[in-house]
Amino acid sequence: MKKNILVDSLRSVARMGETAVVAAKAGYKYATVKPSNAKLMRETFEELGSTYIKLGQFIASTPSLFPREFVEEFQGCLDQTPKLPFSYIEEVLQQEFADRNLHDIFASIEEIPLASASIAQVHAAKLVSGEDVVIKVQKPGVETILYTDLNVLHWATKVLEKVVPKVKFASLADIVEEIKTRMVREVDFIEEAQNIDDFVEYLNVTQNRAATAPKVYHQYSTRRVLTMQRLYGVPLTDFDVVKHYAKDPSQVLITAMNTWFGSLMMCKSFHADLHAGNLMLLEDGRVGFIDFGIVGQLNPEVWTACMAFMDALQHTNYDAMAESMLKMGMTKTSVDTTVLAKDIERLFSGVILTDPQKILSSNPADLNDIMLDIVAIGERHGIHFPRDFALLFKQMLYFDRFMRVLAPYVDIYADQRLKMVQDVDVPLLKH
Known part of the structure; x- marks a missing residue:
């Protein structure tokens, strides 16, 4: 325990030093190159990594809190990060399952990741019981870096409010607190597992057989590791491939949208990040919803x-x-x-x-x-x-992009098959 505390403390100190160096570089660039404030901030945030990338995405999806130029600039704040060596991922797995032998859980784990983002890396694996799964593994030190960054941000906003009294009207400290709430939820994979379970329950209650989400293996999941059923399919952004699996691509999109609209009315939360990588057409024709790390809540x-x-x-x-x-x-x-x-x-x-x-x-x-x-x-x-109104609208933009691929000559919003507001004749899951 003492060793972990010492490691976390050293990481915090190192992180503050790294932040100071990047901030100094940004200051020099501002004095010499003179880029726009929004562009300089985006580039600086991307260099600072996970916490600030998430902060940038928060800015991009919250136009009610930030100036227009910043909202538009941060639309390009990408979440993809360099892949970590498998040894780091293996270290996290061994820490999380310290009381068990990994070979008693996983028959094999592919060393090359399927995806790598700012907070986690995803690897394909096979359980000893034979099921194909994916393991979402939190990157080492992410939580420590997150809390260090947020504490620095909170301190900075307090100082700024004292130096520039007018800033108090912008409620910067409240904004940082909101960001903290969202980010802390995203690094808690137990909560993500619950989001998936809630969505699956919604599908079961509504007898929706046209869509699915991965089964969570709770016995092999922790706050930093999420083990889920592996779904095989293709993203909804390649018309030719989708056409191979479905006779009517527009029906695939309508199924996805109807399922999502229904979740707005019935689920405790809605999937707020259904981009091309998180919405799939499975080999059996069903629509697969994956990655419930970012969710919103709406009455x-x-x-x-x-x-x-x-x-x-x-x-x-x-x-x-x-x-x-x-x-x-x-x-x-x-x-x-x-x-x-x-x-x-x-x-x-x-x-x-x-x-x-x-x-x-x-x-x-x-x-x-x-x-x-x-x-x-x-x-x-x-x-x-509402704070999640922007997340709602961002998802509508994602659907717009899917429409341009799967139904370029169809007015989806005028299609009688689309049910944007559904009659709730089954018990609500929100309570």
Whole structure:
């Protein structure tokens, strides 16, 4: 125990030194090259690694808290990191299963990883009982680095608030606390395992046989190691490959979207990171949902209000859009919906003149701009959107990209097969 404490302390000291060096380099670059503030911050965050990459992604997905230029710049903050040698991964496995022999659990583990991100590395393996699995292994020192970085950030925000009193109005300390809450949840694989179990329960309760998620082997999982069933399939971004497994690629996408929309209404949390690597078409034709490390939480009422807003948008009913926006967010003051409706009308007038039916089919950059503008209007009227509203919209952008691959000539949002708001006739799993 004392050895572990000493190692963690040394890692913390080393991390603070590394952070100081990178910050000094950024300062020199700012003085000489003079890049934009947003670009310099993104490049610095990527060099600092896991915690700051996650912070950058938080900035990119939270337009209600950060300036537009930073939100747009951090859209490119990538989570892929260099692969670690298998010896490091093996060391973590031996630490987590110290009371057992690894050979009694795994018949084999592939040394070349399937994927490597800032927090964890994923390896294929086979259990001694014969099942093919994947092992998500937390990288050594990640949790120590996380807490060290967040403590430094918290200290820095406190100092900044004292030096620049106006900053207090930005609630920077509260933002750091929110980031800490999200990140700590992401490095706890026990919680991720629970997210998967909740989703599987939702599929079972709704008798959804068209989608699935990996089985979790809880007896071989810990806070730092997650062992799951290996699903075999292809990502939904290669039309030719998808066509090989499914006669109608658009139906595959609709199945994925209906399953996800249903989870918004019924699950304790929703999958908030369904990019191409986390949504698969399996060999048996089912849609596979994987990697539940990043999830959001949303009241069914908020999602219903979102759908009402989109419906009002399609019918250019600005008064209804204003009313829906009030239900989507929280406000401490009374809002004049007539004035709000006028502001929304000014925002969308140029878009509507082209073709209102194409708004939801705009390219992701345009949709992101619309999202930022909606949030800005809401903020001006004292409306504060739920903290996971941005995660919700980010996922809609991901679906937009899938549409362009799997259904380029189909208006998915007008398709009768799509059920964005579903009748809840089974017990809710949220409680």
